[in-house]
Structure formats: structure tokens, C-alpha cells
Amino acid sequence: MVSKAISSAVLTAFAVVATVAVVSYQGENTMGYIHESADAVVAEASKPSEKVDVLANLVDLKAYCLGAFDDATYTKSQHPGKEQSILEFVLAYGLHGGQVGANGGKAHVENIVTEYVALMASLKQKWGKGVNDYILEHIDQAVRHDPKGAVFMKDGMTAFGNGGAFGRKFGDLYALRTEALGLDDRPQVTVEMAIPVSRFHQFKQITAAQSENADAVAATIFMKSKAFGRFKSFLQMEIAQVTAKMRSEFGYVAHNAFDAEQKAYKESYESSRQDFFQHVAAQAPAGRLAAKEAAKKSKWVPPTYDQMVKIANEKSKAFLEKFKAAAGGDTSKLIKNMVQQATGIKAFLTTGGASSSSSRMTPKITFVGSKATVDGQIRTVPGEGATFVQHFPAEEDIGELKKIILTATGGNNKWECAGVKARAGGLENPIVHFVKDGKEQPFWLKSGNAIELLPLAKEGATDYDTTRLCVGWKATTGCEKDGSVDAEESLGCDDIIDSSKSGYCDCGNGGKKAKLNCGDASDAFTCTEMCNTA
Numbered sequence: 001m002v003s004k005a006i007s008s009a010v011l012t013a014f015a016v017v018a019t020v021a022v023v024s025y026q027g028e029n030t031m032g033y034i035h036e037s038a039d040a041v042v043a044e045a046s047k048p049s050e051k052v053d054v055l056a057n058l059v060d061l062k063a064y065c066l067g068a069f070d071d072a073t074y075t076k077s078q079h080p081g082k083e084q085s086i087l088e089f090v091l092a093y094g095l096h097g098g099q100v101g102a103n104g105g106k107a108h109v110e111n112i113v114t115e116y117v118a119l120m121a122s123l124k125q126k127w128g129k130g131v132n133d134y135i136l137e138h139i140d141q142a143v144r145h146d147p148k149g150a151v152f153m154k155d156g157m158t159a160f161g162n163g164g165a166f167g168r169k170f171g172d173l174y175a176l177r178t179e180a181l182g183l184d185d186r187p188q189v190t191v192e193m194a195i196p197v198s199r200f201h202q203f204k205q206i207t208a209a210q211s212e213n214a215d216a217v218a219a220t221i222f223m224k225s226k227a228f229g230r231f232k233s234f235l236q237m238e239i240a241q242v243t244a245k246m247r248s249e250f251g252y253v254a255h256n257a258f259d260a261e262q263k264a265y266k267e268s269y270e271s272s273r274q275d276f277f278q279h280v281a282a283q284a285p286a287g288r289l290a291a292k293e294a295a296k297k298s299k300w301v302p303p304t305y306d307q308m309v310k311i312a313n314e315k316s317k318a319f320l321e322k323f324k325a326a327a328g329g330d331t332s333k334l335i336k337n338m339v340q341q342a343t344g345i346k347a348f349l350t351t352g353g354a355s356s357s358s359s360r361m362t363p364k365i366t367f368v369g370s371k372a373t374v375d376g377q378i379r380t381v382p383g384e385g386a387t388f389v390q391h392f393p394a395e396e397d398i399g400e401l402k403k404i405i406l407t408a409t410g411g412n413n414k415w416e417c418a419g420v421k422a423r424a425g426g427l428e429n430p431i432v433h434f435v436k437d438g439k440e441q442p443f444w445l446k447s448g449n450a451i452e453l454l455p456l457a458k459e460g461a462t463d464y465d466t467t468r469l470c471v472g473w474k475a476t477t478g479c480e481k482d483g484s485v486d487a488e489e490s491l492g493c494d495d496i497i498d499s500s501k502s503g504y505c506d507c508g509n510g511g512k513k514a515k516l517n518c519g520d521a522s523d524a525f526t527c528t529e530m531c532n533t534a
Contacts, residue, residue, distance in 0.1 A: 055113070057142070057149035062112050063204035064151045064174055065094030067195040075192050085123060085132035086181070086189055089139065092119050099206055109210055116143070125397045125425055128371050138182030150180040153197060161191040174200040242302055260290030344394040345374060345401070346423045348431070348514075348530065351382045352416035352442040359415035363445060364407040367392065369424060371399030381415050386481060387514040389525045398424050404434045407450040418442040420453055423529075431529060432456075470531035471506035473497055479518035493528045507531035 072090040093116065097109035109115055120140055127133045142150040151174055154160055159170040175194040178186045264286030303311070345367050359381050367374045374394050382388035401424050406417070419442075423431045434453035436443045445451055475489035476482070479502045491497070497505075497514070504515040505527035514530040 052145055052147050054144055057144075057146070058112055058116055059204065059207050061143060061150045062093060062097065062116075063200055063207045064176070064195065065090045066098040066203040066207065067094075067174070067199040068193040069094035069098075071193045071195070075189060083132075084189070085127060085136050086176070086187070086193075088123060088126075089119070089136065090193060092123075097207065097210060098203060112207065112210065121425075128397045128399065135181050135183075139176075139180055142177065142180035146180065148177065148180075150177060151175065152177045153200075154194070160194050161186060161188070164191050164194070169194050172197040242308060256294035257287040257291040261287040344424075345392045345398065346431075346525075347378075347390050347392065348387060348419070348421040348525070349378065349382060349390070349417070350387045350419040351384055352418040353385045354416050354442070356414075356416075359413050361408060361410050361413040361415050361445070361447070363409055363415070365392070366405040366407070367398060367401060367422065367424070368403045368405070369398030369401055372396050374398055377409075381417075383517070385418075385515055387516070387530065389514075394424075400424070401432055401434075401455070403455075404453040405450055406445055406453065408445045408447045410447050412447055414444050414446045416442050416444050469508045469510075470527045471508050473501070473503055473527050474506050474512075475501060475503040478502070481515040481517050491527075493531070494526050496524045496526060498524045505530045 068090050072087050072094065076087050076091065096105035096115070097107075097112065098105065099107050120136065123136055124133060127136070139150050142148070154173045154175060157171050159167075160173050160175065161169065163169050169191055173194040174197060176190045178184070178190070181187070181190075347365065361381055363378050363381070365376050365378055367376075372394070374392055376390075376392040378388075379390060380388065401422055404420060404422060406420070408415070420434045421431050422434065423429050433440070433456040435441075435456045436451055436453055438454070438457065440456055443451065470493035472493055473491040473495060475486040475491065477484050477486050481502055481504060483502065486503075489501075490503070497516070502516055502518045505513040507513050507527070507530070510531055514525065514527070
């Protein structure tokens with residue numbers, strides 16, 4: 001009964017959404033919190049001051065969460081329907097990556113950095129404010145900025161706190177640091193989730209092996225993609241390049257074979273117009289011989305899988321070295337940017353088709369959400385009839401988008417805006433169409449003016465317009481949006497479109513969207529995003 005009362009008090013304390021609840025907790029075991037034991041304080045204080053190693057902090061945190069998963073699961077089961085961010089974080093980050101049979105999750109995690117970033121962004125969006133968000137923010141700060149990280153080792157044979165609900169928490173243990181939670185006194189839940197040192201090192205060995213290139217992949221995802229986790233790894237890119245080369249070589253051989261077959265058919269037909277089957281029979285041998293001769297001319301030999309892995313690793317290593325040189329080796333800035341990326345706003349801006357509709361103007365833009373406001377500046381407005389995509393990072397979850405304010409810049413400039421759409425947060429959130437004066441029509445933004453846009457209200461409207469079904473990306477020749485269609489370079493609805501491409505999204509009944517010249521796309525997007533929006 002005592003243990004249940006203590007645990008219930010813990011969850012009650014965490015449910016209090018008030019800053020006072022996290023500033024100070026006084027008294028032995030008051031509200032489910034306990035004072036630091038002397039040996040725990042000494043253990044934390046005795047850690048030498050050193051440069052922050054974010055990846056090492058994440059390896060330790062991941063190993064701890066894997067080891068604490070069972071205790072976290074039991075603790076949560078005792079309080080159905082009640083939530084707190086510490087438990088949710090440990091359960092989510094400790095689910096996958098513990099090898100076969102551990103925790104019931106996936107045996108392997110490709111990237112513990114991006115897993116952490118996605119989880120932190122998701123949980124921050126879930127709570128947004130109050131004590132749960134406060135604790136998540138402090139865990140993130142500890143990971144990115146504190147040499148001690150988020151976990152610590154308590155040594156000695158004394159009990160940890162009050163020994164836990166069943167008196168099993170004593171001896172050498174690993175647990176979450178109270179300071180890393182932003183608290184003065186240790187919450188009882190961290191005592192219940194403390195794990196033996198041997199269990200911690202068991203999972204640390206597994207986690208360390210899985211994280212050898214995690215910071216390189218994480219850096220690549222942020223620097224190269226900006227598309228919410230769709231980035232292809234260096235190996236996937238290498239395989240794609242080899243596949244493209246193979247397709248090109250095959251096209252050369254097939255073209256020669258086809259020409260030879262056409263020639264053989266023509267010659268056979270002209271020699272005897274009545275021997276129809278003989279004409280057909282003449283094609284296959286001619287095509288085979290021509291293909292064989294064309295293949296001999298190709299000096300390229302596709303690499304083996306092991307060779308592709310080696311090339312990908314070399315490129316990955318080179319990228320990481322270049323990134324660390326440019327960023328000063330500060331991985332904490334990278335992770336912060338990745339979290340901002342996952343919680344920011346993606347805007348889709350379209351210029352009208354009128355003459356002189358484009359402009360050199362770089363308008364300011366303000367996103368007003370239910371939880372926060374984000375200010376930014378549009379890097380460039382798109383050309384006539386084109387669409388421009390830009391991401392605006394956010395320090396915190398903006399919540400539901402309520403309105404957008406465009407403010408013109410420069411003197412004697414004007415821009416005809418045909419459409420503004422935006423999505424706050426991750427890919428699972430809807431893209432919302434914003435309009436002026438409630439009407440879906442182009443408008444002019446002139447220097448010195450500010451225009452307020454509100455969500456388009458449609459009776460019976462849904463987040464996704466099913467009449468605008470995506471057909472795919474139609475690539476065009478000559479790096480011109482109005483060039484002829486290049487079928488070989490055209491892509492699917494969910495393929496990433498970036499600044500290297502020209503063409504447009506074929507949206508079926510919705511027509512052509514996102515018409516781009518090479519270099520027009522500031523941020524990556526997919527045709528599914530462009531076509532299936534309200």
C-alpha cells in the first residue's frame with residue numbers, strides 16, 4: 001500500500017502543470033520526490049569536467065533506456081491512463097535496438113541520433129507546455145551541452161533513494177541525473193527505473209556498435225535532405241547511382257539492338273513481302289548480335305555489393321570530416337538544428353501568371369500558431385507561375401497554424417502571390433491553404449504593405465483533396481520548367497524533388513503544380529505534398 005501511495009503521488013506531481021511544481025521540492029519523500037543521497041551527489045560531482053561528446057551522451061542514454069525498459073513498463077502499468085514525459089521517453093527510446101528478444105522491439109536501430117531527434121520532437125509536440133515539456137527540454141540540454149550527459153552511475157552498496165518499491169534498488173546502479181531533469185530533488189520514478197551497472201554495460205556494448213557512424217548519417221540527413229526522414233543513406237545513394245548507370249548502359253545496348261532489328265525486318269520485308277514469319281524471325285538474331293557487339297564496346301563493369309559498401313563508407317567518412325571541420329566538431333548544434341527542422345514550418349509559395357508577377361522582393365513572413373509565433377524571411381519569391389518551398393525552423397512547437405502575415409520589403413516592388421500553403425511540424429500533419437479575404441485567388445503584395453492570410457474555409461473540406469491525385473514528377477529537358485518531358489528522369493509521387501531538377505508535378509485533375517527550373521527549389525518536397533493538399 002505504501003509503495004502504491006508513493007507511486008500515485010509521483011504521477012500526481014507530474015500531472016501538475018505549473019512552473020512551481022518543478023522549481024523546488026522540499027522534504028523527505030514529499031510528493032513522491034526524495035533528496036539526493038550523499039553517495040549519488042559525490043558520484044555526480046566527481047566526474048571530471050570535459051568537452052561535451054554528444055554522441056557519447058546519446059550512447060549512454062540509449063543504453064540506459066534499453067536497460068530500464070522493463071521497470072518503466074511495470075511502473076506505467078501500475079498507473080493506467082496517467083502519463084509523464086520521463087516514462088514515455090524511456091519507453092520509446094528503449095524499445096528498439098536491444099537485439100533479438102529484448103523489449104519486444106526491433107533488434108537493430110540504424111541511427112540512434114535521428115531516432116532521438118524524431119522522438120524528442122514528437123514528445124515536445126505532444127506536451128508543448130508544463131512540467132512534462134520542461135523536463136524534456138532539460139534532458140535535451142543535458143545531452144547536447146552537459147559533459148555529464150543525462151545518466152550517471154551511483155556506486156557503493158547503499159540503497160538508492162528509499163530503495164524502490166520492493167527494496168531492490170541498491171548497490172552499483174545507473175539512473176537519470178536529477179540535474180538533467182531540471183529538478184532539485186530526485187523523483188521516485190527515477191529510483192524505480194535505476195538499473196544494475198552490469199545491465200547498463202550489456203546494452204552499451206550493443207548500442208556503441210550500432211552508433212559507429214550515427215553522427216555522420218545524422219549530419220547527412222540534416223544537411224542534405226530537409227524532407228522529414230526520407231533521406232537515402234550513402235549506401236542507398238551509391239546503389240541508386242550504379243542502378244542509373246546500369247540503366248544507361250542497358251539503354252545503349254537496347255537501342256543498338258532495336259535499330260538492328262528494324263534494319264533486319266526492313267531488309268527481309270523488301271526481299272520478299274509475302275514471307276511474313278520469315279521477316280519476324282530475322283529480327284531476333286539481328287538484335288542479339290547487335291546487342292552483343294554494343295555490350296563489348298562498354299568498358300564499365302558494375303561494382304559488387306561489397307565494393308559499393310566500401311565506396312559509400314569512404315564518402316560518408318569524407319562528408320563527416322568536412323562537416324566537423326566546418327562546424328568545429330559541435331554535434332550539439334547539429335542536433336538542435338535537426339529538432340528545429342522537425343518542429344518547424346514548411347511553406348509552399350506560388351507566383352501568379354500575370355506579366356511582371358515575379359519580383360526581387362524578399363518578403364518577411366510571420367506564422368502565428370496556437371502555441372507560439374515564428375518570424376522568418378522568404379529567401380526569394382518564385383518565378384512566374386512557379387512554386388517555391390522553404391523551411392522555417394522553430395525553437396518550440398508552434399501548435400496549430402492560425403494565420404500567416406506577409407510583409408513586403410524593399411522600395412517600389414510588388415509580387416503577385418497565387419497561393420500560400422504551410423505545414424507545421426512533421427509529415428503526418430496537414431498542409432493548410434491560406435488565403436486573403438477568404439477568397440482563393442491571386443493577390444498583389446506591394447512594398448510597405450502587410451497582408452494577413454487565414455486558413456481557407458471550405459464546406460466539407462478535408463486535409464487532402466482526393467480530386468488532385470498525384471500522377472508523378474514529370475522531368476523536363478534543358479533545365480527549363482517548360483521544356484519537353486524527359487521520361488527517363490521523371491520520378492514517382494513520393495520521390496524527393498530538389499534544386500537539381502526541372503519539371504513539374506502532374507496532379508491529374510489538379511493540373512500541373514510546382515513548375516520548376518533547375519535551381520528553383522530551395523527545400524526538398526514530394527509531388528504527393530504538392531498535389532494532395534487542401
